Amino acid sequence: MDKFKAAYMAIGVSMFLVIFKVSIGILTNSISIISDAMHSSMDVIASTLTLIAMKLAKTPEDKCHNYGHGKYEDLAAATQSILIFIVSVTIITQAASRIINQNLITDTLPGIFVMLVSITLHSVTVFIMLKSAKKEGSIALRANALHLLSDVITSIGVIVGLIIINFTGLKIIDPIAAIVVALIIIKTGYDIGKESIAQLLDKSLSTEETKLIGEIIEKHSPPVLEYHHLRTRRVGQAKQVDFHLIFPTSYSLLEAHNISNSIELDIHQNIPAVRTTIHLEPESHYHPYKY
Known part of the structure; x- marks a missing residue:
């Protein structure tokens, strides 16, 4: 699969999961699921940015851009890292509010199901995107794939939290899991931003x-x-x-x-x-x- 088809697939998968997670999150009053849905909504934006950047990067060289337009991909990756940070801060704020107000989860089983679906779809998507990114040397597609990989990791964290809640009844684990998810997302955003900024500043080859x-x-x-x-x-x-x-x-x-x-x-x-x-x-x- 070429990098453009991989980007379109990422957008489609993320849009489906946003709707699915928001619905289940509202139904069960789970901040960890809603926070994961917010992360997936950023995936839609990030994947769209990646697609636009890859198309712009293919623009031929001109008299004002003698080296071409390849840095659009690096710019898109840097923008993704900023979006990831904004989403993470929002998740932490909302989770802290839930802890303070004791507005906690009501049901865990629907959440466990939606997280299993999310992990499966995102794992397949990440595998295809990383393969395409390596084949075509696309930093933007690789950044987008790593962004989605953080979704897999955070979804695993959420599902572990929901299972613990199901067996122990400790509902406060839900917002705590959301905060852990946000911290993992911040680390992913930092890694993406560090690499893309290095490329924008003309870092040497390996x-x-x-x-x-x-x-x-x-x-x-x-x-x-x-x-x-x-x-x-x-x-x-x-x-x-x-x-x-x-x-x-x-x-x-x-x-x-x-x-x-x-x-x-x-x-x-x-x-x-x-x-x-x-x-x-x-x-x-x-x-x-x-x-």
């Missing part, structure tokens, strides 16, 4: 990828005497790599260009979705760049 690029360059030495000024970053799904190569002064431009083409091909074969820019320098004119 240590493994950077090391691999260096090893590929060194395989062509000689004639390459040295390389320097290696820089990497991600622009949406694409990876941007640029560096300087130093050749013997006696080497012709054509010879140096052929070697750099060979290096570029090796990098492309080992690192998917990469763009390279190589600056050629003769040994006699080498000078380090200073900032």
Whole structure:
């Protein structure tokens, strides 16, 4: 399944679960189920943002955006993290109010059923989305999948709380479970936000990828005497790599260009979705760049 179909599926599943959870939450007066429904409502918004971002990211390069529009995906992921935080604070506030006012759950069995349905549907959706995100290198789809994965985790927490209430009669566990759910959601939002902001700030590629690029360059030495000024970053799904190569002064431009083409091909074969820019320098004119 491609990433767009996966995003549409996530929206459909989340919309169904919002209606289902709200209905059961109101019926049983369960704040933990209602809080989980609020989380699912954010899933609808997050999945819609992801879909829009992925479509915008596919917009071709233009004279104002020479590197394309890939960062829309990172922006969508960062927005998701903010939404997650807002929902979490709302859940904690509502749960605290229930504890203070003793407005507690009335029935647990319908809630247990709806949580089992939620866990099953979200688990399947997360598996498909993570598979698509890995295949196509989409940070927005991966962030959305992790958001839904937090739903699976929180639903498990809610169902455990409902089972305990069913056997012990301790109804205060319901709002306490909601607060625990909110704290887990905050952690998920933090992880999503941290990664997306790092990409927006042009964080370098992984240590493994950077090391691999260096090893590929060194395989062509000689004639390459040295390389320097290696820089990497991600622009949406694409990876941007640029560096300087130093050749013997006696080497012709054509010879140096052929070697750099060979290096570029090796990098492309080992690192998917990469763009390279190589600056050629003769040994006699080498000078380090200073900032």
